[in-house]
C-alpha cells in the first residue's frame with residue numbers, strides 16, 4: 001500500500017526527549033501502520049549540532065539516525081528561522097508528508113510549522129497551549145505562532161487547555177494527552193541511576209545542588225549573570241554545586257570576563273553540558289536544582305526534587321501549583337531566601353499530575369492513526 005508519511009521534526013536539545021517516545025510508540029505498531037498505509041520519518045533541522053547537544057541524545061535514547069538532515073546551524077533568529085523554512089520547504093515539495101509533527105517551542109518548531117502550513121500540510125503540535133505571557137521570550141512567540149496555525153494541538157497540562165480555549169481554539173483541535181517528556185523520564189530512570197556520575201564528580205546523593213542556566217534573559221547581560229554566578233560560588237561553600245555549562249552561557253561567561261568565577265573553588269564543579277542519563281541521574285539525587293530550563297522544572301516536579309526556577313514567570317504553572325518549583329527570578333536576594341528554605345526543609349511536596357504517567361506518546365499516536373488512516 002502507498003505510504004502516507006508523518007514527518008517528525010526536531011532540531012534542538014529539548015526536542016529530542018520528546019521525539020524519542022513518539023518514535024517508539026510508532027515503531028511499536030509498525031504492522032498496523034503498514035496495514036493502514038501510514039509511515040513516519042525523522043527530520044533534523046540541525047539547529048543544535050555539537051555532539052554534546054545532539055548526537056549523544058540520539059544514541060542514549062535509541063532514536064534512529066534522522067532520515068533527513070537540514071544542517072542549518074546557528075544564526076540570528078531571523079537567519080536561523082529563514083534557513084529552516086527554506087530548506088524544510090524544499091524537502092516538503094519533494095517529499096510531501098501526510099502531516100508535520102513539531103515539538104515544543106524552539107525556532108525549528110515555528111519554522112517548520114510555517115513551511116508546512118503554507119503548503120497546506122497539516123501541522124500537529126506536541127506540547128501545545130503553554131503560555132508564559134512574556135513576549136520578550138523568543139519561545140513564547142514560537143508557541144503562539146505555532147499553535148495559531150496548527151491543526152491538532154497535543155497538550156501536556158491543564159493550563160494549556162484553558163489557554164487555548166481562551167484563544168478561541170475549538171475543542172476538537174486540542175487534546176489533553178499528558179507529558180511526552182515524562183514518558184522518556186519514566187522509562188530512562190533506571191539507566192540514569194546506573195551512570196555513577198555523582199561518584200565521578202565526588203558528590204554524595206542528597207548532598208549537592210545542580211544548576212543549569214541558558215536563557216538569554218539570564219546569561220546575555222553581565223549585570224544579571226555575574227551576581228547569579230557569585231551567588232552560586234557562595235552556595236558552593238555550604239553545599240557542593242554542579243554546573244553543566246550550556247554553550248550560550250560559556251560564550252557569555254568568556255565574553256564578559258567571568259571565567260574566574262567558574263574556577264572559584266573545588267566545590268563548584270563546572271562541567272560541559274551533560275548527556276541525558278547523567279543529567280537525569282544528578283537531578284534525581286540533588287538536594288536542590290536551580291534552573292531556567294522549562295524541561296527541568298517539569299522533571300524535578302515529577303522526581304519530587306526542590307527546584308528554584310530562575311525566571312519571573314513560567315509557561316508550566318502546574319510545576320508551581322502541584323509541583324516542587326518556585327519562581328525566584330534572578331534577584332540574588334530571592335534566590336538566596338529560597339535556597340535557605342530548601343536547606344531548612346521548608347518546601348512544597350509534589351502532588352500527582354493527571355496524565356504524567358509515561359503513556360502520553362501512545363495516546364498521541366493512537367489519535368494520529370485514527371485520524372490519518374487511509
Ligand code: UD1
Nearest residue numbers: 012013014047048049050053074075106107138139247248
Ligand atoms: C535553544 C532554544 C531554547 C532551548 C535551548 C536548549 C530557541 C529560540 N531557543 O536555545 O528554547 O531552551 O535551545 O538548549 O530555539 N551553540 C553551540 N552548539 C550547538 C548549538 C548552539 O555552540 O550545538 C551555541 C551557538 O553559539 C549559538 C548559541 O549556542 O549561537 C545559541 O544556540 P541557539 O540554538 O540559537 O539557542 P539556545 O540558546 O541553544
